[in-house]
Amino acid sequence: MPALNVLPTGTTLLIGYVVVGAVLIQLAVFLYGSLRSAAHARVARARDIERLDLEVSAARLRLVSVEQERSGWNGxxxxxxxxxxxxxxxxxxxxxxxxxxxxxxxxxxxxxxxxxxxxxxxxxxxxxxxxxxxxxxxxxxxxxxxxxxxxxxxxxxxxxxxxxxxxxxxxxxxxxxxxxxGHFFLDLEKEKSAVLISGGVGITPMIAMAHALIEARSNREVWFFFGSRSSEDHMLRAETLALTQKYPNLKLHICYSRPGKEDVIDRDFQHEGRVTVELMKSLLPSQNYNFYLCGPGAFMETITDDLRTWGVPDAAVHFEAFGPASVKKAAKPEAKAAFTALPFAGGSMISFAKSGQSTRWSPAHATLLDAAEACGVRIEAGCRAGNCGACLVAIKSGEVEYLNDHGAEVEAGSCLACICKPKGALTVDA
Ligand SMILES: Cc1cc2nc3c(=O)[nH]c(=O)nc-3n(C[C@H](O)[C@H](O)[C@H](O)COP(=O)(O)OP(=O)(O)OC[C@H]3O[C@@H](n4cnc5c(N)ncnc54)[C@H](O)[C@@H]3O)c2cc1C
CATH class of the missing domain: 2.40.30.10 (Translation factors)
Structure with a gap:
């Protein structure tokens, strides 16, 4: 009889189990491998679909905006x-x-x-x-x-x-x-993540930015800090709270400095107190973001200063000033530098013919409009950025120099008081 036939039954059984086990293991490995590659393929397909979807909506947005740019208007x-x-x-x-x-x-x-x-x-x-x-x-x-x-x-x-x-x-x-x-806007083409910081009525451009990100189906990381006293003066509140459902990558932090009795922390707002850079430091993984700011003057001044101290480059800080105080205090550093680089008309006499007022020019005046306001002369002002033309004032004598390019047209012999400074002695018809 051949030697194999003499193996005891137990050993034959064991070999059988080992063979069956090995086959099962191979089958399991094979099945696992197939399932894994199927899962990978599914994820890759979903990613492709998502990417195509994003490209299609971005292309649609581009197309619509090209069509709509054509329907712009002058005046x-x-x-x-x-x-x-x-x-x-x-x-x-x-x-x-x-x-x-x-x-x-x-x-x-x-x-x-x-x-x-x-x-x-x-x-x-x-x-x-x-x-x-x-x-x-x-x-x-x-x-x-x-x-x-x-x-x-x-x-x-x-x-x-x-x-x-x-x-x-x-x-x-x-x-x-x-x-x-206006030059204060969120560039939807840029990939860098953004931090939107607003106080009070400064929320308006931020809401537009958040909606635009949702519309463009962007998935960039966005932090949204908003501060007001309580829910009573939190404008567009329901809309702000709904943003996170539509944009999962938006991290909303609402700060109420004096929450009302009905304001419930973690439901209506996240932090008691003001929006501060300290709060951002405690939440953001780094300062490598584009920061967009809009709010009251003192708020903008504090936040811009603290961001700079934190090491955020000035080029990454964008802001809109809604009123005179914020313009003066939060003037962009490059703007301040540009002003100081201009030949300084230190001490020159600035006269306002209609109101009979005059003042000596000083570096504390960022613009001719500032100088007018400082001595109680009222010059109409709208955008304070040289775009709306409201502050156009006739020059009776002297010359001015501009800080920024201006959108509004300037008639010969006039100037836009909100973005210019005198080159020397100046008399304007205000
Ligand atoms: C780019 C940009 C975007 C803006 N977006 C918004 C926005 O989305 N929502 C919004 O609500 N605002 C916004 N603003 C602010 C807005 O343009 C106006 O500045 C604001 O509404 C005040 O204008 P007003 O005519 O009501 O006030 P004004 O009549 O100009 O008065 C301004 C202040 O002067 C005070 N005042 C009145 N008389 C005197 C006096 N004799 N002496 C001293 N002070 C006096 C008033 O009480 C008031 O506090 C924006 C501003 C800019 C530049």
């Missing part, structure tokens, strides 16, 4: 107030549709509209800018306007134009509007 265009919505205390949103019913141009998220209003009892129209607070819907623009309160401890009346919007402008009214403009 004034009539817009109808299609909707007026009460947002929170003393704050309203206005949906504006073009009166001529023609398409409206796309805008960059962060840009503003310039309004020219004739107010009762005012001889001259006044010009004011309001940021677009919505994403591009291609049918209307939305602006959100808060009544500008009088400075503390004064009995001055509240802001003229913002009060007019809140109290008088109604649905069906027709307004004179200039096309979207």
């Amino acid at each position: 004034i265009r009539k817009f109808t107030v299609a909707k007026k919505i009460a947002e929170c205390a003393d704050t309203f949103s206005f949906h504006l549709t073009p009166h001529d019913r023609r398409p409206i141009p796309a805008f960059k998220p962060g840009q503003y509209l310039t309004f020219q209003l004739t107010l009762p009892g005012q001889a001259k129209p006044i010009v004011r800018c309001y940021s677009i607070s919505d994403c591009a819907r291609y049918t209307h623009y939305r602006v959100t306007i808060k009544r500008c309160p009088p400075p503390p401890k004064t009995d001055h009346p509240p802001g003229k134009c913002s009060s007019f919007f809140c109290d008088n402008v109604k649905e069906g009214d027709i307004l004179d509007v200039k096309a979207p403009a």
